[in-house]
Amino acid sequence: MRRLAGLLAVPLLLLSTAACGTEEKGSETAAMTNGLPAITAGAKFGEKPTLAKGEGDPPKELKVNVVTEGKGAVTKKGDALQVNYLGQAWDSTTPFDNSFDRGRPFDLTLGAGQVIKGWDQGLEGQKVGSRVEIGIPPELGYGAQGQGDIKPNATLVFVVDILKSTTIPKAASGTEVAQENKDLPKVGTNTDGKAPSLTVPKTDEPAKLVSNYVIEGKGEAVKSTDTLTVQYKGVLWKDGKEFDSSYARGGVPATFQLAGVIPGWSKGLEGKKVGSRVLLVVPPADGYGDQAQGPIPAKSTLVFTVDILAKQ
Structure with a gap:
């Protein structure tokens, strides 16, 4: 099961560091350079x-x-x-x-x-x-x-x-989009770099993926091959409990390849504009399915607010 970038991540450089058997070998006798290998x-x-x-x-x-x-x-x-x-x-x-x-x-x-x-x-x-x-x-x-x-x-x-x-902007910026569906979560529209509010209604969760603009930016549309830099917060639909947040890690954005995250993110963010804030409601089939993931119980519907700050 692929992990959402940053979610429950161990702070490692690479999650797979397999050696390449065809690498060239360095000299064992070359002089050191300022205390490090030449x-x-x-x-x-x-x-x-x-x-x-x-x-x-x-x-x-x-x-x-x-x-x-x-x-x-x-x-x-x-x-x-x-x-x-x-x-x-x-x-x-x-x-x-x-x-x-x-x-x-x-x-x-x-x-x-x-x-x-x-x-x-x-x-x-x-x-x-x-x-x-x-x-x-x-x-x-x-x-x-x-x-x-x-x-x-x-x-x-x-x-x-x-x-x-x-240099990454601190928050989404653009045109606020009305959040009129009372059966969907509501996301705050602050642009001060602090975590926006995220309120889950006491209704049944949607059966399909939801991907809605909260703030529509003016940047390029996200492609499936892009690497994104985002601020995000995730809560459980069932009780609104936060399980992960880039804001809680010192407010430093997360960077990840869109093709390498849960399907709810890769499908929900593709086509959205850089600079936008997006509400994602991710059903289990597009999230972690029947498997528990740390603080996320099995078969959980997940709710995210995502600021798409930049893409590469």
Whole structure:
């Protein structure tokens, strides 16, 4: 069952980090660069790098080397970033993951807890167009549990190219749309960046997916292949109890690929305009079905308010 981006998410960089057996191996004897393994090939921004094996004791604190400084905007918490990266364990010569081979950059919201802490901290304050090398101690990475091919208590080294940074508006903006159906939830229309109210009526839930504008924006229509940055809140129809909210996580928006979330979101948001606030009522068939999901009981109808802030 696919998860809604951000919902009950463990703050990991990637949920699958399978190693690629065809990766090039870095030199074990190359000199270190400012305390981190040297880039032995592909050193230029945009090139797939090759990393040497770390020498000596790994850094005990986060360490960031700016390999190439870009000329773009400085990244800040809440920005939607698009990056390419390669990751390798300190004591290895084989990368465990990289986006260069996939041919698609990785999208994240900086400071949203969508990635390991070492990324959120290491990428903040860097300029777009920069290549940075980040050494991440276990407590800012995957810790004692490890992840996939990453061993427990591993120190990680990443080379990251910052391709793009988008400043995200704090809320939807546009034309308010009348909410006249008394049998549907009502959503607040505040645009101050705070969580809007979401009131569920004491009626039977609808059998089919509902996707209605609360505020209609003026941006481009969302496509199924888009990566979205949103603010959202979700409650249960049966009692109005909140089970998830990006507002509750410091107000930092969530970024996700529309094709990778529950069907109620992928179908309900496709075609809606960027800048809009949308009411989604998601029946079990378009949500989590017969399976419970954390605080969401099985066969639950879900209600969301979603501000579509940006798309990539």
